[in-house]
Every structure is written in C-alpha cells, then in structure tokens.
Amino acid sequence: MIETDNLTKRFGDTTAVEDLTLRIGEGEVFGFLGPNGAGKTTTVRMLCCLISKSGGSATIGDYQIGDLQDQLKIRKIVGFLPENVGLYDDLTAYRNLDFYGRLYECADSQRRESIERLLKLLDIWDRKDRLVGTFSKGMKQKIAIARALIHDPQVVFLDEPTANLDPESARTTRDFIVELKKEKRTIFLNTHNLDEAQRVCDRIGILRTKLVAVDTPANLRASLWGRRTIVHLSQLDKEVLAAVKGLGYGEVETMDNKMILNVPEPERDNPAIVETIVKAGGHVQFVTELRPTLEDIYLKLVGKEKA
Amino acid sequence: MRLWKAWVVTRKDFDIFRRKRYILYSLIALPLVLGLLFPGSILLAGRKSIPPALLASILQSESTLFIILPAILPSVIASYSFIGEKTEKSLEPLLATPTTDAELLLGKSLAALIPSIAATLVGGAVFMVISDALTVGQLGYLLFPDWTTVALFGLATPLACILSVEFNIIISSRVNDIRAAQQLGSLIVLPLLAIYLLGQTGVLSAGVGELLVVSGILLVIDVLLSFMSRAVFQREEILTKWR
Numbered sequence: 030m031i032e033t034d035n036l037t038k039r040f041g042d043t044t045a046v047e048d049l050t051l052r053i054g055e056g057e058v059f060g061f062l063g064p065n066g067a068g069k070t071t072t073v074r075m076l077c078c079l080i081s082k083s084g085g086s087a088t089i090g091d092y093q094i095g096d097l098q099d100q101l102k103i104r105k106i107v108g109f110l111p112e113n114v115g116l117y118d119d120l121t122a123y124r125n126l127d128f129y130g131r132l133y134e135c136a137d138s139q140r141r142e143s144i145e146r147l148l149k150l151l152d153i154w155d156r157k158d159r160l161v162g163t164f165s166k167g168m169k170q171k172i173a174i175a176r177a178l179i180h181d182p183q184v185v186f187l188d189e190p191t192a193n194l195d196p197e198s199a200r201t202t203r204d205f206i207v208e209l210k211k212e213k214r215t216i217f218l219n220t221h222n223l224d225e226a227q228r229v230c231d232r233i234g235i236l237r238t239k240l241v242a243v244d245t246p247a248n249l250r251a252s253l254w255g256r257r258t259i260v261h262l263s264q265l266d267k268e269v270l271a272a273v274k275g276l277g278y279g280e281v282e283t284m285d286n287k288m289i290l291n292v293p294e295p296e297r298d299n300p301a302i303v304e305t306i307v308k309a310g311g312h313v314q315f316v317t318e319l320r321p322t323l324e325d326i327y328l329k330l331v332g333k334e335k336a
Numbered sequence: 337m338r339l340w341k342a343w344v345v346t347r348k349d350f351d352i353f354r355r356k357r358y359i360l361y362s363l364i365a366l367p368l369v370l371g372l373l374f375p376g377s378i379l380l381a382g383r384k385s386i387p388p389a390l391l392a393s394i395l396q397s398e399s400t401l402f403i404i405l406p407a408i409l410p411s412v413i414a415s416y417s418f419i420g421e422k423t424e425k426s427l428e429p430l431l432a433t434p435t436t437d438a439e440l441l442l443g444k445s446l447a448a449l450i451p452s453i454a455a456t457l458v459g460g461a462v463f464m465v466i467s468d469a470l471t472v473g474q475l476g477y478l479l480f481p482d483w484t485t486v487a488l489f490g491l492a493t494p495l496a497c498i499l500s501v502e503f504n505i506i507i508s509s510r511v512n513d514i515r516a517a518q519q520l521g522s523l524i525v526l527p528l529l530a531i532y533l534l535g536q537t538g539v540l541s542a543g544v545g546e547l548l549v550v551s552g553i554l555l556v557i558d559v560l561l562s563f564m565s566r567a568v569f570q571r572e573e574i575l576t577k578w579r
Contacts, residue, residue, distance in 0.1 A: 113425035119355035132433040
C-alpha cells in the first residue's frame with residue numbers, strides 16, 4: 030500500500046530524511062519511532078503530498094508521490110491526523126467535520142452518516158453542537174481523529190496521536206487505533222510512545238534521518254539480544270554453574286541466586302537446562318524468559334546510530 | 337478549478353467571522369463612521385453658508401476617500417483567513433485535503449473580499465443617503481448617486497479590494513512571521529492614499545474618466561497579482577517556514 034525507495038528530503042544543506050526504503054502492506058499498522066528531529070513528521074508530510082521530496086520515489090496505492098496529477102488522488106484516499114489537532118475553535122464539532130467532509134468530496138448523505146457514526150463511536154455525539162473551543166484536549170483529539178476518517182480513507186497517517194493527552198484519553202485513542210486495525214486500514218503511526226507502538230503496531234521502523242531498523246517488535250528483540258532465559262534457584266552453587274556452563278550456551282551471567290543464559294530456542298532448550306541443574310543437585314524455583322522492552326530496543330538502536 | 341470547493345472554504349470562514357463579533361464591528365465601524373462623518377461635517381459647518389456648487393464639489397471629493405477603505409478592511413479579515421489558519425494550526429490538515437491551491441486561494445480571497453466590499457458599499461450608501469437628505473433642499477436635486485459614485489463603488493473600490501486581498505496573500509505567503517505579515521500587508525494603503533491625495537490636491541480630478549483610468553490600472557495590477565499570488569503560494573514554504 031505504501032512503498033518508498035530511497036526517499037530523501039533536504040531543507041537546504043540539512044538532510045531531514047535520507048534514503049528511506051519501506052514497504053507497508055494493506056491493513057498493516059506500521060509504527061514509526063525516532064527521536065525529535067529524526068524526520069518522522071517530514072516523512073509523513075511527504076507521503077501526504079504536503080511537501081515535496083528531494084529524491085527517491087514513493088507510492089501510495091497506485092499513485093506516485095510527486096506526480097502533480099496524482100496529488101489530489103492521494104489526498105483523497107489518505108486520512109491525516111497532524112501532531113497539532115488544528116481544529117476551528119469557533120465552529121461546532123459537527124461543523125468542523127462537515128467542512129472537512131465537503132472538502133474531501135463526500136456526498137451529503139455519506140457525510141452526515143459518517144459524522145454521526147464517528148461521533149457516536151468516539152462518544153461525543155451529544156456534544157456535536159458545542160464549539161470546539163470549549164472542549165478538552167482529549168475531546169479535541171477525538172474530533173481530529175474523526176476528521177482524519179471522515180472520508181473513509183484506505184490509509185491513515187497519525188502523527189503523535191496520544192502526545193499531550195491524559196492517560197484516559199490516550200487509552201481511548203489507542204483503543205480506537207486498534208478498532209481501525211480491525212477495519213483493515215493501513216495505519217502509519219508516528220509516535221514517541223514505545224508502549225503504544227508495541228501494543229498496536231505489526232511492525233516498527235526506527236528512524237534517525239536514515240532508517241535504522243525495521244521489523245516486528247519480536248524480531249527486533251531477537252536480532253539485538255537473542256532470547257534469554259533466567260533460571261531462579263533456591264541456591265546457586267559452583268557445581269550447578271559448572272554443569273550449566275558445560276551445556277555450551279556461552280557465558281552464563283549470575284545475579285544473586287539467578288542464572289541468565291542466551292538461549293537460541295527456549296521452548297526446546299529450557300527443559301534440558303532444568304534437567305542438568307536438577308542432576309547437578311540444584312533446586313529450580315522457576316524459569317522465565319527475559320524479554321527486552323521496545324524501549325530497550327529503541328535506546329540501543331538509536332544510541333548505536335548516534336555513536 | 338471547482339468553484340463550489342472555493343465556496344466551501346469561504347462559507348467556513350464566514351461561519352468563523354460570525355462568531356468573532358469584534359471583526360464584524362471593526363469591519364462595519366469604519367465605513368459607517370465615514371458615511372456619517374462626512375455629511376455630518378457639512379452639517380456642522382453650516383451647509384446653508386456654503387454655495388451649492390461648492391457643497392456638491394466638497395461632497396463628491398469626500399466620496400473618493402472610500403477608495404482607501406478597501407485597502408484597510410480586507411486586512412482585518414485577511415489576518416484571520418490566512419494567518420489565522422497558521423496560528424490556529426489548522427493549515428496543515430486543510431492543505432492535506434484534495435483542494436487545489438487555486439480553490440483555496442479563491443475561497444480565502446472571497447471570504448475577505450465579500451464582507452469588505454459589502455461594508456464599503458453600506459458605508460457608501462449611508463454617505464450618499466445622508467448627503468442627499470442634507471443637501472437636496474439647497475441643491476434642488478439628488479447629488480448621489482451620480483456616474484462618479486457608480487464608477488467609484490461599482491469599479492474602483494471592488495478592484496482596490498481585490499488588490500488589497502491579493503497583496504495580503506502574497507505577503508502572508510512569503511514572510512514567516514505573523515507580525516511582519518500584518519505590518520507589510522498594511523502598506524497597500526499607500527498607493528490608494530496617494531490616489532486620494534492626488535484627487536484632493538487637484539492633480540487628479542475626481543471625475544468618471546479619471547476613476548475609469550484608475551480602475552483600469554487597478555485591474556491590470558489585480559490580474560498581475562493574481563498570477564503572482566498563485567506563483568508564490570508555496571504550501572511547503574508556508575508549512576515549514578512559518579513560526
């Protein structure tokens with residue numbers, strides 16, 4: 030659905046995005062992570078035809094980014110939630126959505142149905158005639174999300190959708206993204222929120238002007254750390270440690286009464302490890318897998334790139 | 337270009353202006369004050385003591401001041417129609433819609449033009465009605481409307497209005513600071529003020545012929561500025577360089 034090949038954007042001497050190559054499939058939720066100034070918003074702006082590209086190519090569906098004929102067609106099939114909601118405070122919630130529905134060329138009946146469905150879904154239908162200026166940040170964000178979906182787009186770009194929201198509003202927004210995922214829309218999610226990305230994204234790309242990594246959260250974890258097993262013992266003695274080292278899983282880290290091993294396939298290897306410990310006289314309390322968080326992955330990748 | 341789409345943008349701006357009462361008041365206040373003040377000053381001066389020919393000449397000359405109004409009024413609205421979108425952060429989602437530059441520019445221009453022209457015409461109508469009411473007894477005929485005011489309000493002021501709006505569009509497209517945009521935009525009053533002063537000093541007489549010439553010049557400038565405004569309206573620059 031979204032394809033980029035060496036997509037590049039320069040502002041004068043500054044390169045904001047360099048050689049970005051991505052393939053995002055239909056119905057996929059793709060999370061785009063990166064520090065401030067990494068080029069995430071610039072990428073979204075290029076893909077929404079808001080700014081031009083300096084190099085490379087990109088397509089959304091069958092349409093070419095940068096082709097003047099295709100620009101309007103792309104904007105028609107794309108929904109966009111910018112970082113700043115940018116609603117009209119002096120218009121009602123309904124009028125804000127009605128205005129955008131008209132600009133997105135929705136037929137009258139479709140527009141009315143769409144506004145009603147989205148406002149009811151977001152639980153603000155009863156406030157449709159209130160001025161947006163009187164709304165809380167969370168409510169404004171809901172209206173902005175409804176605006177991005179008013180024309181039933183195939184692709185939705187969400188730029189920091191939960192930034193500056195209170196936990197409850199952030200949760201509502203995340204739940205809504207999950208609902209969108211069920212509707213098989215392609216979602217491109219720019220976020221700083223690693224927990225959010227982990228929960229809702231099928232794949233994650235980490236950007237720091239260049240694309241540092243792109244994969245599923247699980248594969249990113251595995252590629253960076255492998256899989257690690259922690260064995261909790263009632264007491265860790267030399268015989269047990271020597272027996273486990275003899276299994277050949279490389280260096281065994283110890284901490285209090287715990288052993289940490291790099292295990293290629295825990296499902297296959299953990300029973301043998303436990304058996305070896307028991308045979309060596311050890312007493313296993315429990316065995317767990319050490320899973321690095323997305324934050325760990327992110328910090329490691331971004332830190333490595335920075336270095 | 338789809339005119340209906342430009343009208344969607346215009347209607348939205350009208351809805352916003354309706355909520356912003358002080359824009360409405362500032363829009364209507366100046367034309368009304370001018371419309372009341374000029375005939376009122378004749379009344380205060382003692383219209384009976386002024387010879388009829390001079391009275392007619394003074395009022396006709398004063399009517400040309402209305403050519404300056406279109407330079408002032410649209411800038412009041414333009415600061416909300418163009419710069420306001422940026423300050424309210426609503427420009428980015430607006431530019432993300434399948435709306436062309438021309439549709440957006442026309443919609444925004446109409447939103448500034450229509451109320452400004454309407455307010456100028458209302459002010460002009462007030463001026464003419466009160467002037468006629470005060471002078472008909474002395475002159476023995478209705479001074480207004482005459483061909484000069486028809487040329488003034490029917491041609492010169494709408495064209496001056498378009499000039500002001502287009503100038504404001506160009507300024508707001510090129511500078512990256514709101515205050516600078518507003519300050520530079522107000523400079524459009526200078527050429528129109530010059531036209532008025534030339535009329536007042538007798539260099540240019542306030543006749544139909546002169547107004548047609550002025551209108552012709554304004555028309556040419558308007559056409560040039562409309563091309564220029566399209567050329568300088570760069571979405572990318574507006575999005576990335578505005579503070």
